[in-house]
Amino acid sequence: MNIGVFDSGIGGMTLLHQAMVLMPHEKFLFYADTDHVPYGTKSKEQVISYVDGVIQFMISHDCKAVLIACNTATAVAAAPMRSKYKLPIIGIEPAVKPAVAESEGKRVMVVATPLTVHEEKLRNLVQRVDNAHLVDLLALPRLVEFAERGEFVSEAVTDYLKEQFSEYELERYGELVLGCTHFNFFKDTFRKLMPEQVHMIDGSLGAVRQLARILEAEGALAKPLAQKAQSWEKNKNDISVRYFESGREILDAGKLHYIESLHERLEKMRLL
Template identity: 55%
Template sequence: MKIGFFDSGIGGLTVLHQAMQILPEEEFLFYADSEHVPFGEKTKEQIIRYTDEAVQFMLSKGVKAVVIACNTATSVAISFLRSRYKIPILGIEPAVKPAVEECAGKRIMVMATPVTVREEKLKNLIARVDSEHRVDLLPMPKLVRFAEAGNFRSPEVTAYLCSQLAKYDLRNYSSLVLGCTHFNFFKDTMQEIFPSSVDFLDGSEGTARHLADVLKQNDLLEHHPQTVEYYRSGCKITAPEELERIRRLHQRLERMRFIRRGAASDDCSELKSM
């Protein structure tokens, strides 16, 4: 039986990619709801409906567990899904807790979609772990559209990041928390902007490891040659050019997996001048 992964677009590949490293003998199904991407600009009711439809589709394919590999869908729909379905349903949340634990008195920046920033789930998480109010939330709606267009490194992307960050003194930060799975694709661009003192954190690896634990606890681990099926809004992806595009995205994620912190000068004057 397969493990289902769901996202509004390509962002969930970041979690799938980690799971493929940790669970090399499992079969996977990845569902991207590209008809409705980006979720960060949708209503709560729309997100719940789209996510529920995707879970029903994956259940029709016989999945044994589902990972909602989308921070926005997790924040809005995870409670509804868990109340409705019997199989294990895992979500992903921004890695705020480890960022706070490692902040050493400095500030923490959390980049996310507008919906994730507004939702009570993230606010409650921050309230639980950030007693000294060190977390700053930064909505970044355009990054999802850049990612879906395959635009990860360009003057346009750099200019957008710099414009959104211009009012912050990045030297005051210990961590950048990537609160949307799409944002992992931009680590090399972000590395050129953030000082070398800033660590990059996201929930993808932790979610994949939690998945492995849940499968073990429920006696759901299997041993098969690893396979992945990819679907776009209910249609299986079989075209060679589309599968090649996905292969290149995995290659990029493998490179991004090893970028853990910024590399720019600790002098932020260049950023402020952009």
């Protein structure tokens, strides 16, 4: 059986990549809902409808679990989907709690999509863990657009982030939470713009580990988990994964080559 991973676009490959590193013996199905990207600017009702359709697709394609590799979709749709379907559905949320715990009194910046920033789930999370009022939320909608067209390192990306950060005293920050899976593609640019003491954190590895724990507890892993993360470069040709764009399987050699280049970039970003 497969592990289904999906997002509105390529951002979910962040979690797919982590899952391939942690569980290289599993079979994966990756679904990018490119007909509806980005989710972060859609209504709550629209996103719930999209996610419902994707999970039905996953079930019809023999998925034993679904990883919602999208902070926005998790925030608005994970709870109703878990109520509706029996298979494990794991989501991802901004890693605010560990960021606050590690901030040592410095401020914490959470960057995400507009819908995630304004959604009650994130605001409740911040209220629950941010007793010292250290957390700032910043929406970066254009980063999703840059990512979807494969523009990861450019003057336009740098200028956009500089403009968005211009109202903040960055020296006051200790943690930067990447609250959208698309944003991991830009870790090198974030690193250049942020002061040296700022630590970047995201929830992708935590979500994948949670998925692995659930499957392990159910005896549903293809093989026992390795003691440490495997080499993606070493295992990439042996990992079984099928890619879909809004239900259409990607078979074109050019597109598959581009997807491999995205994995190569994510591996570099993972090791930063």
